[in-house]
Every structure is written in C-alpha cells, then in structure tokens.
Amino acid sequence: MPKSRTSSLTRRGFIAAGGALGLVAALAACGGTDSAKGDDGKDKGAAASGPWSFKDDLGKDVSTKSTPKNIVAFTGTAAALYDYGIPVKGVFGPTRTADGKADVQAGSMDISKVEILGNVYDEFNVEKYAALQPDLLVTNTWDGNYWYLPEASKDKILKLAPAAAIGVGGDVSMDKALERTADLAKSLGADLNAKNTVDAKARFEAAAAKVREATKANPGIKVLVGSGDADNFYVSTPKTSADLKYFQQLGVEFVIPEKVDELGFFEKLSWENAGKYNADVVFLDNRTGTLQPEELKAKPTWAGLAAVKAGQITPRVTEPIYSYDKCAQILEDLAKAIQNAKKVS
Secondary structure, three states: OOOOOOOOOOOOOOOOOOOOOOOOOOOOOOOOOOOOEOOOOOEOOOOOOOOEEEEOOOOOEEEEOOOOOOEEEEHHHHHHHHHOOOOOOEEEOOOEOOOOOEOHHHOOOOHHHOEEEEOOOOOOOHHHHHHOOOOEEEEEEOOOOOOOOOOOOHHHHHHHOOEEEEEOEOOOOHHHHHHHHHHHHHHOOOOOOOHHHHHHHHHHHHHHHHHHHHHHHOOOOEEEEEEEOOOEEEEEOOOOEHHHHHHHHOOOEEOOOOOOOOOOOEEEEEHHHOOOOOOOEEEEEOOOOOOOHHHHOOOHHHHOOHHHHOOOEEEEOOOOOOOHHHHHHHHHHHHHHHHHOOOOO
16 A cells, blocks of 8 residues: 555554534435436436445445435545546545646546545545535545544544445455445446446456456566655555555566555655665556656666666556546556566566
8 A cells, every 4th residue: 555645654644633623513404316217217226215325345334314415525436436427526635736637536527516625635624524414425445444534533524424435455456446336336326337337347357358468478577566755765565455456366476565564555665775676667656746757867766776777667546546447547558568568677
C-alpha cells in the first residue's frame, strides 16, 4: 500500500489534533428513490421501492428505508459509481488539483457538479456533509477502517448516515474489488447488463489475458513499485494491495521489499539508498502530490536506476477506480509495459 498523499507517514498517517466540529441540526428523514427499469419492464438494479440493504466488506449489514439517493463517497469510489451511472452529491478525497483541474482519482466525473467536502487527507467538512442530508456514505477499506475519514471526526460523520466500505487491500485482489463495487452499484440501481458495462467487463477480461501473455512472452522482467517524495523513496510490496496482488496472479514478477512498514505495505528508503533494489521496470505512483519523472531527475540515485536509464518507467494508478472501464485501461498499459521491456537488471 502506498504512503499518504500528503506526507511521508504510514498509510493511515498521524491525525492532527483539532477542535470539535459543530454539527447542524438533526437531518430530515431520508428520502426514497425508485430505480429505473428498462423498456422490457425488468428491474435494472435495486428494488423500485421498499427497504435497501447491502453487506459491506467490513462485514456490516448496511440498510436504509429506501434506496439511497443522496450519496457521499470517497472520490475514487464515487468515480467508480459514476461509471455505472450512479451519481453522488458529495465527495471527499483528492478531487481537484492546485490548478483547478480534476485529480486523477476523479475519473470521468464532472467535479463542478459535486460538493467537495475535503480535498486532502484528514480533511472533511462535517457541516457541509450534514447539509447534503446524506442517505449513504461510501468509501474503500484497506485495513479495516473507513478510508479517508479523519479519525478526529469519524464518529460524528458516521452518526449522520449509514456507511458502506468496499475492500481494496489485504486479502482482496482487483477482480474481487471490481466485483464488490459492481454489486454495490447494482444495489443502488445500476444496470449491469447495460451495453457499456458489459463491453467494459469484456475489455477488462481481454486485458487480463494480454498481461498473462506478456509475462509468458517476456519472462523474468522484474517490476519495482515505487513512490517518491522530497525525502524518501517508497518500494511497495504486492502482498497487500488489490491491484498488485492481481497483477502477481497474472504472472507479473515484483521486487519484494525486505523491511516493510508496520502495516506491511512498503519499505521507506532514504534517497541515498534508493538504489537498493534492481528492477527492469519501475511502476511509479501517479498520484498528485508524489514526485513524477521530471521532478525525480534531480535525484541522482533515481537517475542511476537501470530501469530509469532504459526509459522503462510506467505510471502506476496507485488507488484504482474500481470500475471495469478504468481497470481495463490499467491492465492494457501494464501488458504493453511488460511486453516492451528489456532485461536491464
């Protein structure tokens, strides 16, 4: 698992102490929504009326009186729901870059049409959240916690609406995370038989086959999963992130760091020691806030890596948007990188 986007701390980060946030008055009763039906009259997703429920990946039975319509979600999860035709009212997590453009984690969403409750780690405007009268909060879970909910205000946030979490780490691999995200979208009214969804899943499966073929056709290619900030270079293990775990199942050979952090996600190296591991390809964290190839040129140890000298650097979508559409592109890019790589380590 990668480090926090905004610091060099572990994934959860240290939570800054802050004053108590005032909450608005009690929310109005949750409103219902009818799921759309196709021309043939068949239900396209969630039930048209009546109670809604979903068992999430924290093992919790999440339920509401009717299908949620005022949904707030972590940005990447919201982007996945958007690809299934499920809009959200608000988002929290990296959404807008410093120049006002959509962050990579926003996917295809029009960020001008959502309320941004927090744009960085440990930021969540509880008052704005309450004003949206949320029916449901959705996020991911890496380690048994609600991803991107600040520890200081988490309890207040969770009292305002039911919350559901989709697993994207630990024992979960990408295919399972995709399946569970699709399950959630279906429960909220998505039509998983829609042509674009069916086509996206077929494209994903074809892309997975391309990765398998590439690893067999070009055996022995070692991939280092890296992320850099001003002071350190982080080498991730494939054992605890859904995407890397799945790539490993497809035959990708990764550099396995020897001394991972206390949560078991990456090894932190000073830039002086960034050349500790040899690799043929560097899979580089693409998130806003991490150093990209142009910025990394100033680091001599980075420039000295064999894969960097060979120009064999490919972006890693470190926090994937778990829709088949977005993950198919990730696999296609990975297959191309493996297929075209030369053994240099």
